[in-house]
Amino acid sequence: MTEDVLEPQAEVAVPKTGATPIIRVENLHKTYDLGEVQVHALRGISLDILPGEFVAIMGASGSGKSTFMNLIGCLDHPTRGRYFLDGQDVSTLSKRELARIRNRKIGFVFQGFNLLPRTSAVENVELPLIYSGVSHEERVERARDALGIVGLAGREDHHPSQLSGGQQQRVAIARALINNPSLVLADEPTGNLDSRTSVEIMEIFQRLSKERTLTILLVTHEPDIARYANRVVLFRDGKVRRDEPVEERADAVEVLKTLPLIDADEEEES
Amino acid sequence: MDLTAVIRVALRALARNKMRTALTMLGIIIGVGAVICTVAIGQGASNQVQEQLRNLGDNIVFIAAGSVNQHGVRMGSSATKTLSLADAKAIQQQVPMVSRVSPGVGAQVQVVYGNQNWNTRVRGASPEYLEIRRWPVANGGSFSQHEVDAAANVCLIGQTVVANLFGGEDPVNKTVRIQNLPFRVIGVLASRGQSPFGQDEDDTIIMPYTTVQKKISGIDWLNYIMCSAISADAIHPAQQQIAALLRQRHRLRADEDDDFIIRSPTDLANVQAQAGRIMTLLLASIASVSLLVGGIGIMNIMLVSVTERTREIGVRMAVGATEEDVQMQFLSEAMVLSLLGGSAGVLLGVAASVGVSSMLQWPTSVPPQAIVIAVLFSAGVGIFFGYYPARKAARLDPIEALRYE
Numbered sequence: 081m082t083e084d085v086l087e088p089q090a091e092v093a094v095p096k097t098g099a100t101p102i103i104r105v106e107n108l109h110k111t112y113d114l115g116e117v118q119v120h121a122l123r124g125i126s127l128d129i130l131p132g133e134f135v136a137i138m139g140a141s142g143s144g145k146s147t148f149m150n151l152i153g154c155l156d157h158p159t160r161g162r163y164f165l166d167g168q169d170v171s172t173l174s175k176r177e178l179a180r181i182r183n184r185k186i187g188f189v190f191q192g193f194n195l196l197p198r199t200s201a202v203e204n205v206e207l208p209l210i211y212s213g214v215s216h217e218e219r220v221e222r223a224r225d226a227l228g229i230v231g232l233a234g235r236e237d238h239h240p241s242q243l244s245g246g247q248q249q250r251v252a253i254a255r256a257l258i259n260n261p262s263l264v265l266a267d268e269p270t271g272n273l274d275s276r277t278s279v280e281i282m283e284i285f286q287r288l289s290k291e292r293t294l295t296i297l298l299v300t301h302e303p304d305i306a307r308y309a310n311r312v313v314l315f316r317d318g319k320v321r322r323d324e325p326v327e328e329r330a331d332a333v334e335v336l337k338t339l340p341l342i343d344a345d346e347e348e349e350s
Numbered sequence: 351m352d353l354t355a356v357i358r359v360a361l362r363a364l365a366r367n368k369m370r371t372a373l374t375m376l377g378i379i380i381g382v383g384a385v386i387c388t389v390a391i392g393q394g395a396s397n398q399v400q401e402q403l404r405n406l407g408d409n410i411v412f413i414a415a416g417s418v419n420q421h422g423v424r425m426g427s428s429a430t431k432t433l434s435l436a437d438a439k440a441i442q443q444q445v446p447m448v449s450r451v452s453p454g455v456g457a458q459v460q461v462v463y464g465n466q467n468w469n470t471r472v473r474g475a476s477p478e479y480l481e482i483r484r485w486p487v488a489n490g491g492s493f494s495q496h497e498v499d500a501a502a503n504v505c506l507i508g509q510t511v512v513a514n515l516f517g518g519e520d521p522v523n524k525t526v527r528i529q530n531l532p533f534r535v536i537g538v539l540a541s542r543g544q545s546p547f548g549q550d551e552d553d554t555i556i557m558p559y560t561t562v563q564k565k566i567s568g569i570d571w572l573n574y575i576m577c578s579a580i581s582a583d584a585i586h587p588a589q590q591q592i593a594a595l596l597r598q599r600h601r602l603r604a605d606e607d608d609d610f611i612i613r614s615p616t617d618l619a620n621v622q623a624q625a626g627r628i629m630t631l632l633l634a635s636i637a638s639v640s641l642l643v644g645g646i647g648i649m650n651i652m653l654v655s656v657t658e659r660t661r662e663i664g665v666r667m668a669v670g671a672t673e674e675d676v677q678m679q680f681l682s683e684a685m686v687l688s689l690l691g692g693s694a695g696v697l698l699g700v701a702a703s704v705g706v707s708s709m710l711q712w713p714t715s716v717p718p719q720a721i722v723i724a725v726l727f728s729a730g731v732g733i734f735f736g737y738y739p740a741r742k743a744a745r746l747d748p749i750e751a752l753r754y755e
Binding site: 150153155156175176179180182183184188190194196198199207208210211212213216255259 | 352355359362366661662664665666667668669670671672673674675748749752
C-alpha cells in the first residue's frame with residue numbers, strides 16, 4: 081500500500097483512524113486555462129474518506145465541489161496533486177484506464193437521472209456491465225437483482241417515461257450499484273424530487289452505506305439532505321472550509337414514518 | 351463489447367427512430383438500386399452484343415474484290431477480277447495472324463426441286479467456311495477438300511431454302527437442279543435467322559467454290575476471301591498484313607487505290623460493344639452519385655443523432671465506455687444503416703431490372719459480383735460517412751456531455 085510514502089497533510093482535519101481510506105487526495109489542484117485568465121477551481125484539497133462513510137459535500141456554486149466530484153469520479157485529471165482510489169494512484173492514468181476504473185469501482189447518480197429514454201429499466205441498469213464484457217444472461221440477472229435492492233421488483237420492463245421521478249432515480253441507483261462499486265457519487269440526487277421521495281432516496285443510501293459498507297459522496301445544496309450523511313465537507317473558493325461529522329444524524333426510516341404518503345406508487349419501500 | 355452486442359445496440363438505437371432510419375436508408379436503397387439496375391441493363395445489352403459477335407463468326411476478316419478505276423470511270427465493289435485463288439493461298443501461308451481462309455464466289459441462282467423453285471444466293475466456299483462463320487450443319491454433313499478438288503455437285507442448303515423447296519420432306523440426299531445441273535443435298539445448315547444487318551442468312555446454298563467457278567459462274571477469279579484472325583486483337587494487324595500482301599501481289603503502285611476492300615464485322619461490333627461498356631460505366635457512375643448523396647444523408651443524420659444523444663454518450667462514458675466503445679457504437683450504427691439500405695437496394699435493383707426486362711423487353715442480367723460489390727460498397731459508404739460523426743461522439747468530454755441540455 082501507499083500510505084508509508086505519503087507526506088503528512090496539515091491543511092484540513094482528517095479522521096485519524098486505522099482503516100485504509102477508500103479515497104485519499106493530497107493537495108489536489110485544478111486550474112482551467114481559459115486563454116487570458118486562469119480559473120483556479122481547486123486550490124489544494126487534502127482529504128481522506130474511509131470505507132462505508134456517507135459524506136455530504138456542500139458549498140455554493142463556484143466553490144469547486146463539482147470540479148472535486150469530477151476528479152473523484154475519474155472523469156478528469158487534476159492539474160496538480162495526487163488521488164488514491166482504493167490505494168491506487170489514479171491521478172496519472174490514461175483515459176482508457178480511467179474508463180475502466182469508472183466501470184469497476186465507481187457508481188454515478190445524477191440530479192437529472194440520466195437514464196436512456198425508450199429503454200427498459202433492466203437495459204438501463206445493465207449498461208455498465210456491457211462495458212465489462214459480462215454475458216447477456218448474467219447482465220439481465222444482475223440487473224433484476226439490483227432493481228430488487230432499490231425496491232423496483234416488478235418494474236423491470238418499464239421505460240423511464242412510465243416511471244415516477246423517484247422510481248427513475250432508483251433505477252439510476254440500481255445502475256450505479258450493478259458492478260459492486262466501492263464508491264457511489266451522487267450529484268444532487270434529490271434536486272428534482274419532492275421532499276418525501278428525497279427522504280426515500282436517502283433511506284436507500286443510508287441502508288447501502290450501513291449494510292454494504294458502501295462509500296457514498298453526496299453533493300447537495302440542502303442542509304436537510306446533508307443531515308442524513310455522517311460527515312459534511314464544506315467547500316468554498318476551491319478549498320475545504322469545514323469538515324466535520326454530523327452531530328444529530330437523521331434516520332430516514334424514522335423520518336419516513338412521520339411523513340404522509342404522497343404517491344401510492346412509492347409505497348413499495350422495503 | 352463483443353460484435354453481437356455492438357450490432358444489437360446499433361439495431362435498438364435505429365429501431366428507436368424508425369421513420370428517420372427508413373428515410374436515411376432510402377438514400378442508400380435508391381443509390382444501390384439504381385447502380386444494380388443500370389449495371390443489369392448494361393450487362394444485358396452487352397450479353398446481346400456478345401451473342402451477336404459470336405454469331406458473326408470467328409474473328410472474321412473479309413476481303414472483297416474492290417472497285418476498278420478505268421479511265422476515270424469507277425466501278426462498284428467486286429468489279430475486279432484480280433482477287434484470285436492464289437491470293438487466298440498466299441494469305442493462308444504468309445499472314446501468321448490468320449488461322450483459316452476460305453475463297454468465296456457468289457451467284458444468284460434459280461433452284462428447282464420437283465415442282466417447286468426458288469431464287470437464292472449460292473456461295474462457293476472451302477470446307478473451312480463453316481468454321482470461320484461458326485455455322486453448324488443441323489442435319490447431314492459438310493463437303494470435304496476432296497469434293498472441292500473434284501468440283502463435285504454437292505451442296506448444303508439453308509433453312510429458308512428447305513422451307514420453300516421441300517416443305518416437310520427431309521432434303522438430305524435429295525437432288526436439286528441448279529441451272530439444269532443436278533446437285534446432291536448433303537446437309538442442311540442450322541438456322542441463323544437475321545444477320546445484324548437484317549438479311550435472311552438462311553436463304554442460301556453453300557457448295558465447293560470450284561463447283562461455283564466452273565459450273566455456275568464460269569469464272570476463274572474470286573469475289574471475296576473470308577479469313578479468321580487468330581484472336582480478336584489480331585483482327586486489326588491481320589487486316590494490315592493482308593492489305594500489304596495483296597497490294598504487293600497485285601503490283602499496285604503507291605499512288606494507286608486498293609483493288610480490294612477489307613472489312614471486319616467483328617471489329618465493328620467490338621467497337622459497338624466497347625461503346626456499350628462505356629455507356630454502362632457512365633450510367634453506373636451517375637447512379638453511384640446518388641449513393642454518395644445517400645452517404646451524406648447518413649452522415650447528416652448521424653451528426654444529428656450524436657448531438658441528440660450527447661447526454662447518453664456522457665452516461666455511457668461515465669459508466670465505463672471508452673472512446674473506442676463510443677466510436678464503435680456510432681460507426682456500427684452507420685454501418686448497419688448502410689448495410690441494411692444496401693441489401694434492400696440490391697433487392698430493389700433486381701426487382702427493377704426484372705421489371706425493365708418484362709415491361710420494355712430489354713434484356714437484363716444482374717451479375718453476381720455486382721451484388722457483392724454493391725453490398726461491400728454500401729458498407730464502405732457507412733464507414734466513410736459514419737467515421738466523422740462517430741469520431742465526434744468519441745471525442746466528447748464526459749463532463750461536458752453529462753451537463754449538455
